[in-house]
Amino acid sequence: MDKKSPVIIPCCGIDSVYGLMTQEVALKLKVEVEKQAKLLGLAYLVNGEIDAVQAITNTPCIVINGCSNECASNIVELIGGDIDIEYDIDNLMAGVDMVSLGDAVKLSESGARQVSEIAGKLIADLNNTEKGAAKC
Amino acid sequence: MLVHPKTTGIIACCGSECRGGYISRAVAARIVNQLRTTQVVTISLPRLLVGTVDEKNFSLNHPTITLDGCAKACARKAVEKYCFKPVIGINIGDLIGEQEALASVNVQDDPTNRYMSEIEKISGIVTHVLDSLSAMYEKAKVAQRNSCDQGTCDCGGSSCGCGCESGSEGVSASDQQSSEPNIDEIVIYTKTGCPFCAKVVQEYQEKGISFQEVNTSVHAWAKKLCNDKYGADKVPIIVKDGVAIQIGDIDGKG
Numbered sequence: 001m002d003k004k005s006p007v008i009i010p011c012c013g014i015d016s017v018y019g020l021m022t023q024e025v026a027l028k029l030k031v032e033v034e035k036q037a038k039l040l041g042l043a044y045l046v047n048g049e050i051d052a053v054q055a056i057t058n059t060p061c062i063v064i065n066g067c068s069n070e071c072a073s074n075i076v077e078l079i080g081g082d083i084d085i086e087y088d089i090d091n092l093m094a095g096v097d098m099v100s101l102g103d104a105v106k107l108s109e110s111g112a113r114q115v116s117e118i119a120g121k122l123i124a125d126l127n128n129t130e131k132g133a134a135k136c
Numbered sequence: 137m138l139v140h141p142k143t144t145g146i147i148a149c150c151g152s153e154c155r156g157g158y159i160s161r162a163v164a165a166r167i168v169n170q171l172r173t174t175q176v177v178t179i180s181l182p183r184l185l186v187g188t189v190d191e192k193n194f195s196l197n198h199p200t201i202t203l204d205g206c207a208k209a210c211a212r213k214a215v216e217k218y219c220f221k222p223v224i225g226i227n228i229g230d231l232i233g234e235q236e237a238l239a240s241v242n243v244q245d246d247p248t249n250r251y252m253s254e255i256e257k258i259s260g261i262v263t264h265v266l267d268s269l270s271a272m273y274e275k276a277k278v279a280q281r282n283s284c285d286q287g288t289c290d291c292g293g294s295s296c297g298c299g300c301e302s303g304s305e306g307v308s309a310s311d312q313q314s315s316e317p318n319i320d321e322i323v324i325y326t327k328t329g330c331p332f333c334a335k336v337v338q339e340y341q342e343k344g345i346s347f348q349e350v351n352t353s354v355h356a357w358a359k360k361l362c363n364d365k366y367g368a369d370k371v372p373i374i375v376k377d378g379v380a381i382q383i384g385d386i387d388g389k390g
Binding site: 010011012013014015019020023024026027028030031038039040041042043044046047069071072074075078103104105106107112 | 148149150151152153154157158161162164165166168169170178179180181182183184185186187205208210211213214217241243247248
């Protein structure tokens, strides 16, 4: 069966700045790859309703986790989704002082800069990777 | 025995694919981190499904308000499905308009100011709801203390920590009101935890219109009055010169 256009699923976790960064990265990504991919809220998948399951069935999922709990990946896997690309913001930010990025409410200048850099990297990955799993 | 929670929970849908979801996250984060830091706690919605035992029992341990971006009500449904029914479910689409809530997030806007006026407005409504809930718990606590004083308490002895020795202190004058308020004033009849009531109260406060708020959850006579005199089974009810000029919010929701 042919796969559909990919969906971007950020965790948007409310606990820390990493969750906020996943949201902002996903929003930037959506603008850049609007014709290639669409954004899907994780909350929509949590209930496991039929239409949510259908939304990710045979659809490559680009998952953006905030922290090592990897809620977005776990939920997608739990309801039978196919993760093509998976990012963890805390891995990408290893060595960067978390406080310097802002907090759960607001990004600092440094946080906003990091979001732009991560989004740029993801866009490059998306353009280079048509299919296949990659773990970053 | 009544349980008086120290903290209320809030769980937002945080869906970034639409404006309502984006606002839900921003509002919940502001409330927990800035506006009601000691009274309100939160967790991310997915933790109800893939979290620890404590996280999965979140709404069992904290009376929880869900904050959804749109009528899909993913957060409310998830809390109901995986844990204990939320005490209040707020849909931001009801407050800013469902069409507006479902619109895409404008990414070109500066993220530090994106939808700030809507976020501040909804934050005000949700904090009003939270405060009315806290007041209800506080009132129940005072009522239980009074019952203890009168020997009619159901706490089962001193181990409940209900503070029997405190007597009847803490009952405010407004809580003791037992009859219809002055009809020369605008009266807004509300209910604990009602976001439509909070919205109307906020609008009147912003416009500087003086009014008296009467909570029908607190005053049984007020609830009866709303039913008998105004024929209304929903709130808010705005009464001017003894006449109900609005029932429900501006769209009739309540």
